[in-house]
Amino acid sequence: MSGGREVVVAPASGFCGGVAAAVKKALNVARNRRRGNIFLEGELVHNGAVSGQLSALGMRPLQRDSVVSREDTIIIRAHGISPERRFYLESFGCKIVDCTCPLVRRIARTIEANKCKKIILLGDRNHAEIEGLCGYSGNIRVCENLAELARCIDSVCVDYKNNVNVCKNQDPDLGETDDWVIVCQSTLDVNFLDAAGVLCKKKHFPAEIFDTVCPATKARQCGLEALKSCDAAVVAGGFHSANTRRLFEKIGAWVPRVFWVEDAAQAAEIDLAPYKKIGIAAGASTPRDVLRKIFDEISKKIA
Ligand code: SF4
Structure with missing residues:
Protein backbone atom coordinates (compact mmCIF):
# COMPACT_ATOMS: atom_id res chain seq x y z
CA MET A 1 0.00 0.00 0.00
CA SER A 2 1.39 3.40 -0.95
CA GLY A 3 -0.44 6.75 -0.64
CA GLY A 4 -3.76 4.94 -0.44
CA ARG A 5 -2.89 2.95 -3.57
CA GLU A 6 -2.19 -0.76 -3.54
CA VAL A 7 -1.17 -3.73 -5.66
CA VAL A 8 -2.82 -7.12 -5.12
CA VAL A 9 -1.55 -10.36 -6.68
CA ALA A 10 -4.14 -13.08 -7.33
CA PRO A 11 -3.39 -16.35 -5.50
CA ALA A 12 -2.00 -19.21 -7.63
CA SER A 13 -0.53 -16.85 -10.23
CA GLY A 14 2.27 -18.03 -12.50
CA PHE A 15 3.79 -21.41 -13.42
CA CYS A 16 1.64 -24.48 -12.74
CA GLY A 17 3.18 -27.84 -11.88
CA GLY A 18 2.81 -29.17 -15.44
CA VAL A 19 4.60 -26.22 -17.02
CA ALA A 20 7.32 -26.13 -14.35
CA ALA A 21 8.01 -29.86 -14.87
CA ALA A 22 8.12 -29.47 -18.67
CA VAL A 23 10.55 -26.55 -18.50
CA LYS A 24 12.75 -28.36 -15.96
CA LYS A 25 12.85 -31.48 -18.14
CA ALA A 26 13.76 -29.49 -21.26
CA LEU A 27 16.49 -27.55 -19.44
CA ASN A 28 17.95 -30.83 -18.16
CA VAL A 29 18.11 -32.14 -21.72
CA ALA A 30 20.09 -29.05 -22.73
CA ARG A 31 22.43 -29.30 -19.74
CA ASN A 32 23.15 -33.00 -20.27
CA ARG A 33 23.56 -32.80 -24.03
CA ARG A 34 26.70 -34.58 -25.24
CA ARG A 35 26.08 -34.44 -28.97
CA GLY A 36 23.31 -33.92 -31.53
CA ASN A 37 20.71 -31.20 -31.92
CA ILE A 38 17.69 -30.60 -29.74
CA PHE A 39 14.45 -29.94 -31.57
CA LEU A 40 11.23 -28.66 -30.04
CA GLU A 41 8.01 -30.20 -31.34
CA GLY A 42 5.83 -27.09 -31.08
CA GLU A 43 6.33 -24.36 -28.50
CA LEU A 44 7.16 -26.10 -25.21
CA VAL A 45 4.84 -23.73 -23.31
CA HIS A 46 3.14 -20.60 -24.61
CA ASN A 47 5.46 -17.99 -23.16
CA GLY A 48 7.98 -15.80 -24.98
CA ALA A 49 10.46 -15.65 -22.06
CA VAL A 50 10.61 -19.46 -21.83
CA SER A 51 10.90 -19.85 -25.60
CA GLY A 52 13.73 -17.29 -25.61
CA GLN A 53 15.54 -19.16 -22.83
CA LEU A 54 15.30 -22.49 -24.70
CA SER A 55 16.35 -20.88 -27.95
CA ALA A 56 19.42 -19.36 -26.23
CA LEU A 57 20.38 -22.89 -25.20
CA GLY A 58 20.38 -23.95 -28.85
CA MET A 59 16.97 -25.63 -29.04
CA ARG A 60 15.29 -25.18 -32.40
CA PRO A 61 11.71 -25.69 -33.53
CA LEU A 62 11.25 -28.91 -35.49
CA GLN A 63 10.23 -27.86 -38.98
CA ARG A 64 9.11 -29.60 -42.11
CA ASP A 65 12.59 -29.34 -43.63
CA SER A 66 14.55 -30.11 -40.43
CA VAL A 67 17.14 -32.83 -40.93
CA VAL A 68 16.98 -35.12 -37.90
CA SER A 69 19.65 -37.71 -37.15
CA ARG A 70 19.68 -40.56 -34.63
CA GLU A 71 21.92 -38.51 -32.34
CA ASP A 72 19.35 -35.73 -32.02
CA THR A 73 16.64 -35.26 -29.42
CA ILE A 74 13.05 -34.15 -29.97
CA ILE A 75 11.19 -32.58 -27.06
CA ILE A 76 7.40 -32.86 -27.11
CA ARG A 77 5.52 -29.78 -25.89
CA ALA A 78 3.53 -29.66 -22.63
CA HIS A 79 0.26 -29.59 -24.61
CA GLY A 80 0.94 -33.03 -26.10
CA ILE A 81 0.59 -34.34 -29.65
CA SER A 82 -1.58 -36.85 -31.49
CA PRO A 83 -0.63 -40.56 -31.64
CA GLU A 84 -0.12 -40.20 -35.38
CA ARG A 85 2.34 -37.34 -34.91
CA ARG A 86 4.17 -39.32 -32.23
CA PHE A 87 4.46 -42.27 -34.61
CA TYR A 88 5.96 -39.90 -37.21
CA LEU A 89 8.49 -38.47 -34.72
CA GLU A 90 9.49 -41.96 -33.62
CA SER A 91 10.26 -42.82 -37.22
CA PHE A 92 13.36 -40.58 -36.98
CA GLY A 93 14.88 -43.10 -34.57
CA CYS A 94 16.23 -40.37 -32.28
CA LYS A 95 15.64 -39.79 -28.58
CA ILE A 96 12.19 -38.43 -27.74
CA VAL A 97 11.66 -36.54 -24.49
CA ASP A 98 7.97 -36.26 -23.74
CA CYS A 99 7.08 -33.14 -21.74
CA THR A 100 3.31 -33.61 -22.13
CA CYS A 101 1.61 -32.62 -18.88
CA PRO A 102 0.23 -35.72 -17.10
CA LEU A 103 -3.14 -33.97 -16.87
CA CYS A 214 -7.15 -29.17 -14.55
CA PRO A 215 -6.88 -28.10 -10.88
CA ALA A 216 -4.23 -25.49 -11.72
CA THR A 217 -6.61 -23.78 -14.14
CA LYS A 218 -9.42 -23.85 -11.58
CA ALA A 219 -7.13 -22.39 -8.91
CA ARG A 220 -6.04 -19.55 -11.20
CA GLN A 221 -9.58 -18.73 -12.32
CA CYS A 222 -10.79 -18.91 -8.73
CA GLY A 223 -7.86 -16.72 -7.62
CA LEU A 224 -9.29 -13.85 -9.68
CA GLU A 225 -11.96 -13.39 -7.00
CA ALA A 226 -9.29 -11.64 -4.94
CA LEU A 227 -9.12 -8.88 -7.58
CA LYS A 228 -12.84 -8.14 -7.74
CA SER A 229 -12.52 -4.89 -5.80
CA CYS A 230 -9.68 -3.54 -7.99
CA ASP A 231 -10.28 -0.69 -10.40
CA ALA A 232 -7.59 -1.93 -12.80
CA ALA A 233 -5.89 -5.27 -13.40
CA VAL A 234 -2.77 -6.40 -15.21
CA VAL A 235 -2.76 -9.90 -16.61
CA ALA A 236 0.72 -11.31 -17.25
CA GLY A 237 1.39 -14.01 -19.82
CA GLY A 238 2.09 -14.91 -23.44
CA PHE A 239 -0.26 -13.30 -25.95
CA HIS A 240 -0.97 -16.72 -27.46
CA SER A 241 -1.44 -18.47 -24.11
CA ALA A 242 -5.00 -19.86 -23.88
CA ASN A 243 -5.08 -19.95 -20.08
CA THR A 244 -3.83 -16.33 -19.86
CA ARG A 245 -6.48 -15.21 -22.34
CA ARG A 246 -9.12 -16.92 -20.20
CA LEU A 247 -7.93 -14.94 -17.15
CA PHE A 248 -7.96 -11.73 -19.20
CA GLU A 249 -11.54 -12.35 -20.34
CA LYS A 250 -12.81 -13.38 -16.92
CA ILE A 251 -11.33 -10.50 -14.95
CA GLY A 252 -12.75 -8.09 -17.56
CA ALA A 253 -16.23 -8.97 -16.29
CA TRP A 254 -15.43 -7.50 -12.85
CA VAL A 255 -12.66 -4.94 -13.24
CA PRO A 256 -13.30 -1.81 -15.34
CA ARG A 257 -9.83 -1.64 -16.95
CA VAL A 258 -7.67 -4.66 -17.75
CA PHE A 259 -4.21 -4.65 -19.36
CA TRP A 260 -2.42 -7.69 -20.78
CA VAL A 261 1.37 -7.66 -20.77
CA GLU A 262 4.05 -10.23 -21.52
CA ASP A 263 6.90 -8.66 -19.57
CA ALA A 264 8.01 -5.86 -17.25
CA ALA A 265 8.96 -3.55 -20.15
CA GLN A 266 5.34 -3.61 -21.34
CA ALA A 267 4.11 -3.11 -17.77
CA ALA A 268 6.29 0.01 -17.58
CA GLU A 269 4.39 1.48 -20.54
CA ILE A 270 0.96 1.27 -18.88
CA ASP A 271 -0.61 4.44 -17.56
CA LEU A 272 -1.83 3.48 -14.08
CA ALA A 273 -2.20 7.06 -12.82
CA PRO A 274 -6.04 6.99 -12.73
CA TYR A 275 -6.21 3.79 -10.64
CA LYS A 276 -6.03 3.20 -6.90
CA LYS A 277 -6.15 -0.57 -6.47
CA ILE A 278 -4.34 -2.59 -9.12
CA GLY A 279 -4.63 -6.34 -9.35
CA ILE A 280 -2.11 -8.67 -10.99
CA ALA A 281 -2.83 -12.18 -12.25
CA ALA A 282 -0.54 -14.42 -14.27
CA GLY A 283 -1.22 -17.40 -16.50
CA ALA A 284 0.01 -20.92 -15.77
CA SER A 285 2.82 -20.52 -18.34
CA THR A 286 4.20 -17.28 -16.91
CA PRO A 287 7.55 -17.77 -15.11
CA ARG A 288 7.64 -16.57 -11.51
CA ASP A 289 10.62 -14.26 -12.18
CA VAL A 290 8.69 -12.53 -14.98
CA LEU A 291 5.73 -12.10 -12.61
CA ARG A 292 8.06 -10.73 -9.92
CA LYS A 293 9.53 -8.14 -12.34
CA ILE A 294 6.06 -7.06 -13.43
CA PHE A 295 5.00 -6.73 -9.79
CA ASP A 296 8.11 -4.63 -9.02
CA GLU A 297 7.49 -2.40 -12.03
CA ILE A 298 3.86 -1.76 -11.10
CA SER A 299 4.73 -1.19 -7.43
CA LYS A 300 7.32 1.38 -8.55
CA LYS A 301 4.76 3.14 -10.72
CA ILE A 302 2.24 3.63 -7.93
CA ALA A 303 4.79 4.49 -5.21
S1 SF4 B 1 -2.92 -29.17 -17.95
FE1 SF4 B 1 -3.01 -27.76 -16.20
S2 SF4 B 1 -1.27 -28.39 -14.90
FE2 SF4 B 1 -0.94 -29.25 -16.96
S3 SF4 B 1 0.32 -27.75 -18.03
FE3 SF4 B 1 -1.82 -27.31 -18.54
S4 SF4 B 1 -2.43 -25.76 -17.05
FE4 SF4 B 1 -0.58 -26.72 -16.25
Whole structure:
Protein backbone atom coordinates (compact mmCIF):
# COMPACT_ATOMS: atom_id res chain seq x y z
CA MET A 1 0.00 0.00 0.00
CA SER A 2 1.39 3.40 -0.95
CA GLY A 3 -0.44 6.75 -0.64
CA GLY A 4 -3.76 4.94 -0.44
CA ARG A 5 -2.89 2.95 -3.57
CA GLU A 6 -2.19 -0.76 -3.54
CA VAL A 7 -1.17 -3.73 -5.66
CA VAL A 8 -2.82 -7.12 -5.12
CA VAL A 9 -1.55 -10.36 -6.68
CA ALA A 10 -4.14 -13.08 -7.33
CA PRO A 11 -3.39 -16.35 -5.50
CA ALA A 12 -2.00 -19.21 -7.63
CA SER A 13 -0.53 -16.85 -10.23
CA GLY A 14 2.27 -18.03 -12.50
CA PHE A 15 3.79 -21.41 -13.42
CA CYS A 16 1.64 -24.48 -12.74
CA GLY A 17 3.18 -27.84 -11.88
CA GLY A 18 2.81 -29.17 -15.44
CA VAL A 19 4.60 -26.22 -17.02
CA ALA A 20 7.32 -26.13 -14.35
CA ALA A 21 8.01 -29.86 -14.87
CA ALA A 22 8.12 -29.47 -18.67
CA VAL A 23 10.55 -26.55 -18.50
CA LYS A 24 12.75 -28.36 -15.96
CA LYS A 25 12.85 -31.48 -18.14
CA ALA A 26 13.76 -29.49 -21.26
CA LEU A 27 16.49 -27.55 -19.44
CA ASN A 28 17.95 -30.83 -18.16
CA VAL A 29 18.11 -32.14 -21.72
CA ALA A 30 20.09 -29.05 -22.73
CA ARG A 31 22.43 -29.30 -19.74
CA ASN A 32 23.15 -33.00 -20.27
CA ARG A 33 23.56 -32.80 -24.03
CA ARG A 34 26.70 -34.58 -25.24
CA ARG A 35 26.08 -34.44 -28.97
CA GLY A 36 23.31 -33.92 -31.53
CA ASN A 37 20.71 -31.20 -31.92
CA ILE A 38 17.69 -30.60 -29.74
CA PHE A 39 14.45 -29.94 -31.57
CA LEU A 40 11.23 -28.66 -30.04
CA GLU A 41 8.01 -30.20 -31.34
CA GLY A 42 5.83 -27.09 -31.08
CA GLU A 43 6.33 -24.36 -28.50
CA LEU A 44 7.16 -26.10 -25.21
CA VAL A 45 4.84 -23.73 -23.31
CA HIS A 46 3.14 -20.60 -24.61
CA ASN A 47 5.46 -17.99 -23.16
CA GLY A 48 7.98 -15.80 -24.98
CA ALA A 49 10.46 -15.65 -22.06
CA VAL A 50 10.61 -19.46 -21.83
CA SER A 51 10.90 -19.85 -25.60
CA GLY A 52 13.73 -17.29 -25.61
CA GLN A 53 15.54 -19.16 -22.83
CA LEU A 54 15.30 -22.49 -24.70
CA SER A 55 16.35 -20.88 -27.95
CA ALA A 56 19.42 -19.36 -26.23
CA LEU A 57 20.38 -22.89 -25.20
CA GLY A 58 20.38 -23.95 -28.85
CA MET A 59 16.97 -25.63 -29.04
CA ARG A 60 15.29 -25.18 -32.40
CA PRO A 61 11.71 -25.69 -33.53
CA LEU A 62 11.25 -28.91 -35.49
CA GLN A 63 10.23 -27.86 -38.98
CA ARG A 64 9.11 -29.60 -42.11
CA ASP A 65 12.59 -29.34 -43.63
CA SER A 66 14.55 -30.11 -40.43
CA VAL A 67 17.14 -32.83 -40.93
CA VAL A 68 16.98 -35.12 -37.90
CA SER A 69 19.65 -37.71 -37.15
CA ARG A 70 19.68 -40.56 -34.63
CA GLU A 71 21.92 -38.51 -32.34
CA ASP A 72 19.35 -35.73 -32.02
CA THR A 73 16.64 -35.26 -29.42
CA ILE A 74 13.05 -34.15 -29.97
CA ILE A 75 11.19 -32.58 -27.06
CA ILE A 76 7.40 -32.86 -27.11
CA ARG A 77 5.52 -29.78 -25.89
CA ALA A 78 3.53 -29.66 -22.63
CA HIS A 79 0.26 -29.59 -24.61
CA GLY A 80 0.94 -33.03 -26.10
CA ILE A 81 0.59 -34.34 -29.65
CA SER A 82 -1.58 -36.85 -31.49
CA PRO A 83 -0.63 -40.56 -31.64
CA GLU A 84 -0.12 -40.20 -35.38
CA ARG A 85 2.34 -37.34 -34.91
CA ARG A 86 4.17 -39.32 -32.23
CA PHE A 87 4.46 -42.27 -34.61
CA TYR A 88 5.96 -39.90 -37.21
CA LEU A 89 8.49 -38.47 -34.72
CA GLU A 90 9.49 -41.96 -33.62
CA SER A 91 10.26 -42.82 -37.22
CA PHE A 92 13.36 -40.58 -36.98
CA GLY A 93 14.88 -43.10 -34.57
CA CYS A 94 16.23 -40.37 -32.28
CA LYS A 95 15.64 -39.79 -28.58
CA ILE A 96 12.19 -38.43 -27.74
CA VAL A 97 11.66 -36.54 -24.49
CA ASP A 98 7.97 -36.26 -23.74
CA CYS A 99 7.08 -33.14 -21.74
CA THR A 100 3.31 -33.61 -22.13
CA CYS A 101 1.61 -32.62 -18.88
CA PRO A 102 0.23 -35.72 -17.10
CA LEU A 103 -3.14 -33.97 -16.87
CA VAL A 104 -3.31 -33.57 -20.65
CA ARG A 105 -2.37 -37.26 -20.94
CA ARG A 106 -5.27 -38.03 -18.62
CA ILE A 107 -7.67 -36.23 -20.99
CA ALA A 108 -6.23 -38.26 -23.88
CA ARG A 109 -6.87 -41.47 -21.91
CA THR A 110 -10.47 -40.37 -21.25
CA ILE A 111 -10.98 -39.83 -24.98
CA GLU A 112 -9.35 -43.16 -25.83
CA ALA A 113 -11.55 -44.97 -23.31
CA ASN A 114 -14.64 -43.46 -24.98
CA LYS A 115 -13.58 -43.59 -28.58
CA CYS A 116 -16.45 -45.85 -29.60
CA LYS A 117 -18.81 -43.05 -28.49
CA LYS A 118 -19.37 -39.63 -30.01
CA ILE A 119 -17.28 -37.02 -28.30
CA ILE A 120 -17.78 -33.29 -27.96
CA LEU A 121 -14.53 -31.58 -27.04
CA LEU A 122 -15.00 -28.13 -25.52
CA GLY A 123 -12.08 -25.82 -26.24
CA ASP A 124 -10.17 -23.74 -28.79
CA ARG A 125 -10.04 -25.71 -32.03
CA ASN A 126 -6.75 -24.15 -33.11
CA HIS A 127 -4.99 -24.72 -29.81
CA ALA A 128 -2.13 -27.25 -29.75
CA GLU A 129 -3.75 -29.27 -26.96
CA ILE A 130 -7.03 -29.68 -28.86
CA GLU A 131 -5.20 -30.52 -32.09
CA GLY A 132 -3.30 -33.27 -30.26
CA LEU A 133 -6.38 -34.62 -28.45
CA CYS A 134 -8.38 -34.80 -31.68
CA GLY A 135 -5.97 -37.50 -32.79
CA TYR A 136 -7.22 -39.91 -30.10
CA SER A 137 -10.61 -40.57 -31.70
CA GLY A 138 -12.22 -40.19 -35.11
CA ASN A 139 -15.54 -39.30 -33.44
CA ILE A 140 -14.78 -35.82 -32.12
CA ARG A 141 -16.55 -32.53 -32.64
CA VAL A 142 -14.93 -29.42 -31.18
CA CYS A 143 -17.18 -26.69 -29.74
CA GLU A 144 -15.53 -23.41 -28.82
CA ASN A 145 -18.50 -21.76 -27.13
CA LEU A 146 -22.02 -22.32 -25.89
CA ALA A 147 -23.64 -21.27 -29.17
CA GLU A 148 -21.60 -23.88 -31.05
CA LEU A 149 -22.50 -26.51 -28.47
CA ALA A 150 -26.20 -25.65 -28.81
CA ARG A 151 -25.98 -25.95 -32.60
CA CYS A 152 -24.13 -29.24 -32.29
CA ILE A 153 -26.78 -30.68 -29.97
CA ASP A 154 -29.61 -29.39 -32.17
CA SER A 155 -28.05 -30.96 -35.24
CA VAL A 156 -28.04 -34.43 -33.74
CA CYS A 157 -31.03 -34.48 -31.39
CA VAL A 158 -34.60 -34.72 -32.42
CA ASP A 159 -36.19 -35.41 -29.09
CA TYR A 160 -34.15 -37.04 -26.37
CA LYS A 161 -36.82 -36.32 -23.78
CA ASN A 162 -39.36 -38.57 -25.42
CA ASN A 163 -36.73 -40.94 -26.69
CA VAL A 164 -37.90 -40.42 -30.25
CA ASN A 165 -35.42 -40.87 -33.06
CA VAL A 166 -32.72 -39.72 -30.71
CA CYS A 167 -30.07 -39.14 -33.29
CA LYS A 168 -30.26 -37.99 -36.88
CA ASN A 169 -26.75 -39.26 -37.58
CA GLN A 170 -26.28 -36.43 -40.04
CA ASP A 171 -22.57 -36.25 -39.63
CA PRO A 172 -20.83 -38.89 -41.75
CA ASP A 173 -17.61 -38.36 -39.78
CA LEU A 174 -19.21 -39.59 -36.59
CA GLY A 175 -19.93 -43.23 -35.85
CA GLU A 176 -23.27 -44.96 -35.55
CA THR A 177 -23.50 -44.93 -31.76
CA ASP A 178 -25.97 -42.69 -29.93
CA ASP A 179 -23.78 -42.46 -26.84
CA TRP A 180 -22.24 -39.07 -26.30
CA VAL A 181 -19.59 -37.79 -23.96
CA ILE A 182 -18.34 -34.27 -23.35
CA VAL A 183 -14.69 -33.68 -22.52
CA CYS A 184 -12.93 -30.34 -22.17
CA GLN A 185 -9.62 -28.61 -22.72
CA SER A 186 -7.52 -28.51 -19.55
CA THR A 187 -7.63 -24.70 -19.48
CA LEU A 188 -11.33 -24.21 -20.24
CA ASP A 189 -13.32 -21.47 -18.51
CA VAL A 190 -15.08 -23.35 -15.70
CA ASN A 191 -18.19 -21.23 -16.27
CA PHE A 192 -18.38 -22.57 -19.82
CA LEU A 193 -18.31 -26.13 -18.51
CA ASP A 194 -21.04 -25.34 -15.97
CA ALA A 195 -23.15 -23.68 -18.65
CA ALA A 196 -22.62 -26.70 -20.94
CA GLY A 197 -24.07 -28.94 -18.21
CA VAL A 198 -27.12 -26.68 -17.84
CA LEU A 199 -27.63 -26.59 -21.60
CA CYS A 200 -27.47 -30.39 -21.91
CA LYS A 201 -30.11 -30.70 -19.18
CA LYS A 202 -32.31 -28.09 -20.81
CA LYS A 203 -32.11 -29.84 -24.17
CA HIS A 204 -32.43 -33.31 -22.59
CA PHE A 205 -29.14 -34.26 -24.21
CA PRO A 206 -27.93 -37.32 -22.30
CA ALA A 207 -24.19 -36.84 -22.68
CA GLU A 208 -21.84 -38.00 -19.95
CA ILE A 209 -19.78 -34.97 -18.99
CA PHE A 210 -16.16 -35.36 -17.91
CA ASP A 211 -14.81 -32.38 -16.02
CA THR A 212 -11.25 -32.43 -17.37
CA VAL A 213 -10.40 -28.82 -16.49
CA CYS A 214 -7.15 -29.17 -14.55
CA PRO A 215 -6.88 -28.10 -10.88
CA ALA A 216 -4.23 -25.49 -11.72
CA THR A 217 -6.61 -23.78 -14.14
CA LYS A 218 -9.42 -23.85 -11.58
CA ALA A 219 -7.13 -22.39 -8.91
CA ARG A 220 -6.04 -19.55 -11.20
CA GLN A 221 -9.58 -18.73 -12.32
CA CYS A 222 -10.79 -18.91 -8.73
CA GLY A 223 -7.86 -16.72 -7.62
CA LEU A 224 -9.29 -13.85 -9.68
CA GLU A 225 -11.96 -13.39 -7.00
CA ALA A 226 -9.29 -11.64 -4.94
CA LEU A 227 -9.12 -8.88 -7.58
CA LYS A 228 -12.84 -8.14 -7.74
CA SER A 229 -12.52 -4.89 -5.80
CA CYS A 230 -9.68 -3.54 -7.99
CA ASP A 231 -10.28 -0.69 -10.40
CA ALA A 232 -7.59 -1.93 -12.80
CA ALA A 233 -5.89 -5.27 -13.40
CA VAL A 234 -2.77 -6.40 -15.21
CA VAL A 235 -2.76 -9.90 -16.61
CA ALA A 236 0.72 -11.31 -17.25
CA GLY A 237 1.39 -14.01 -19.82
CA GLY A 238 2.09 -14.91 -23.44
CA PHE A 239 -0.26 -13.30 -25.95
CA HIS A 240 -0.97 -16.72 -27.46
CA SER A 241 -1.44 -18.47 -24.11
CA ALA A 242 -5.00 -19.86 -23.88
CA ASN A 243 -5.08 -19.95 -20.08
CA THR A 244 -3.83 -16.33 -19.86
CA ARG A 245 -6.48 -15.21 -22.34
CA ARG A 246 -9.12 -16.92 -20.20
CA LEU A 247 -7.93 -14.94 -17.15
CA PHE A 248 -7.96 -11.73 -19.20
CA GLU A 249 -11.54 -12.35 -20.34
CA LYS A 250 -12.81 -13.38 -16.92
CA ILE A 251 -11.33 -10.50 -14.95
CA GLY A 252 -12.75 -8.09 -17.56
CA ALA A 253 -16.23 -8.97 -16.29
CA TRP A 254 -15.43 -7.50 -12.85
CA VAL A 255 -12.66 -4.94 -13.24
CA PRO A 256 -13.30 -1.81 -15.34
CA ARG A 257 -9.83 -1.64 -16.95
CA VAL A 258 -7.67 -4.66 -17.75
CA PHE A 259 -4.21 -4.65 -19.36
CA TRP A 260 -2.42 -7.69 -20.78
CA VAL A 261 1.37 -7.66 -20.77
CA GLU A 262 4.05 -10.23 -21.52
CA ASP A 263 6.90 -8.66 -19.57
CA ALA A 264 8.01 -5.86 -17.25
CA ALA A 265 8.96 -3.55 -20.15
CA GLN A 266 5.34 -3.61 -21.34
CA ALA A 267 4.11 -3.11 -17.77
CA ALA A 268 6.29 0.01 -17.58
CA GLU A 269 4.39 1.48 -20.54
CA ILE A 270 0.96 1.27 -18.88
CA ASP A 271 -0.61 4.44 -17.56
CA LEU A 272 -1.83 3.48 -14.08
CA ALA A 273 -2.20 7.06 -12.82
CA PRO A 274 -6.04 6.99 -12.73
CA TYR A 275 -6.21 3.79 -10.64
CA LYS A 276 -6.03 3.20 -6.90
CA LYS A 277 -6.15 -0.57 -6.47
CA ILE A 278 -4.34 -2.59 -9.12
CA GLY A 279 -4.63 -6.34 -9.35
CA ILE A 280 -2.11 -8.67 -10.99
CA ALA A 281 -2.83 -12.18 -12.25
CA ALA A 282 -0.54 -14.42 -14.27
CA GLY A 283 -1.22 -17.40 -16.50
CA ALA A 284 0.01 -20.92 -15.77
CA SER A 285 2.82 -20.52 -18.34
CA THR A 286 4.20 -17.28 -16.91
CA PRO A 287 7.55 -17.77 -15.11
CA ARG A 288 7.64 -16.57 -11.51
CA ASP A 289 10.62 -14.26 -12.18
CA VAL A 290 8.69 -12.53 -14.98
CA LEU A 291 5.73 -12.10 -12.61
CA ARG A 292 8.06 -10.73 -9.92
CA LYS A 293 9.53 -8.14 -12.34
CA ILE A 294 6.06 -7.06 -13.43
CA PHE A 295 5.00 -6.73 -9.79
CA ASP A 296 8.11 -4.63 -9.02
CA GLU A 297 7.49 -2.40 -12.03
CA ILE A 298 3.86 -1.76 -11.10
CA SER A 299 4.73 -1.19 -7.43
CA LYS A 300 7.32 1.38 -8.55
CA LYS A 301 4.76 3.14 -10.72
CA ILE A 302 2.24 3.63 -7.93
CA ALA A 303 4.79 4.49 -5.21
S1 SF4 B 1 -2.43 -25.76 -17.05
FE1 SF4 B 1 -3.01 -27.76 -16.20
S2 SF4 B 1 -2.92 -29.17 -17.95
FE2 SF4 B 1 -1.82 -27.31 -18.54
S3 SF4 B 1 0.32 -27.75 -18.03
FE3 SF4 B 1 -0.58 -26.72 -16.25
S4 SF4 B 1 -1.27 -28.39 -14.90
FE4 SF4 B 1 -0.94 -29.25 -16.96
